[in-house]
Amino acid sequence: GAGVSQSPSNKVTEKGKDVELRCDPISGHTALYWYRQSLGQGLEFLIYFQGNSAPDKSGLPSDRFSAERTGGSVSTLTIQRTQQEDSAVYLCASSPEYLRTYEQYFGPGTRLTVT
Amino acid sequence: AQTVTQSQPEMSVQEAETVTLSCTYDTSESDYYLFWYKQPPSRQMILVIRQEAYKQQNATENRFSVNFQKAAKSFSLKISDSQLGDAAMYFCALGGSQGNLIFGKGTKLSVKP
Numbered sequence: 001g002a003g004v005s006q007s008p009s010n011k012v013t014e015k016g017k018d019v020e021l022r023c024d025p026i027s028g029h030t031a032l033y034w035y036r037q038s039l040g041q042g043l044e045f046l047i048y049f050q051g052n053s054a055p056d057k058s059g060l061p062s063d064r065f066s067a068e069r070t071g072g073s074v075s076t077l078t079i080q081r082t083q084q085e086d087s088a089v090y091l092c093a094s095s096p097e098y099l100r101t102y103e104q105y106f107g108p109g110t111r112l113t114v115t
Numbered sequence: 116a117q118t119v120t121q122s123q124p125e126m127s128v129q130e131a132e133t134v135t136l137s138c139t140y141d142t143s144e145s146d147y148y149l150f151w152y153k154q155p156p157s158r159q160m161i162l163v164i165r166q167e168a169y170k171q172q173n174a175t176e177n178r179f180s181v182n183f184q185k186a187a188k189s190f191s192l193k194i195s196d197s198q199l200g201d202a203a204m205y206f207c208a209l210g211g212s213q214g215n216l217i218f219g220k221g222t223k224l225s226v227k228p
Contacts, residue, residue: 033215042119042206042220048213056213089158095214102148102210106160 002026004094004107012113013082021077021110025094032075033095033104034067038088049075061086082114117142119209121219128197129227135182136192136222138207144168148210149183151192154221155203163205166190194224202226 005024013019025032034046046059049069060066064083069075079086089111093104118141128134140149151163166174166183173181178198182191194201204223208216 031214035216035218043216043218045211045213045215045217048215050214091158091160093160093216102150102165102214102216104162104216109158111158 004092004105006090006092006107006110008110009108010111010113012115015084015114016081018078018080019082019112021079021090021112023075023077023092023094023107025073025075025092026105027073029094029096029105030072031095031097032069033093034075034077035091035093036061036088037091037109043091046077079112082112084114087112087114117144117209117211117217119207119217119219121207121222123222124220125223125225127225127227128194128201130197130199132197133193133195134197134224136194136205136207136224138190138192138219140188140190140207140209142188142209144212149181149190150208150210150216151179151181151190152206152208152218153201153203154206160206164192197226199226199228 007022032049035043037043052069064080067077089109091109093106095104120139147168149166153161153163164176164179178195180193204221206221207219211217
């Protein structure tokens, strides 16, 4: 079956512009996670969804970041007024169940470059 | 707080040889999961191996095995008979309280022919 997909694969934007990153999880997966991987850093957890609900948004780096999930499927991570420090690879992962075995399947990521 | 530390930014191994990647972690949980993920240049994170803390036996997956020392909070990955395709970034991860994964900063593994 199809894996986790993310779009766009690469995004170059000017400082101050808004961007939307999309994640299509594996069909039927109830949990969805967003991570950020900055150059030379590990993966930083941003937010998770259980169904359409995001119980804890404290991992988002600033109030310029927001995320939503609709229909228990597609999720969008939006960054408003992008800054150069937002440049990173944004990875999405989905899981069959929340907090079971942490069996997470990752997408290929979106590389965001802010110029 | 839950943390994961990988102290080897880069490692190198000769093809067909064995290499061990180190990882230490900290958690106050008594039951938890530990993982090794591989990330090739394609960026796709691939699960290599998973260990459940309550299991005494070290996990193995073909050429990949772990040395899990719960008291020492150590979780190293051994790759036997290294192949060129094993070259990648390797991340150690701990299952977090929100169902997320907490990652170390990674070890870049090079395999020499």
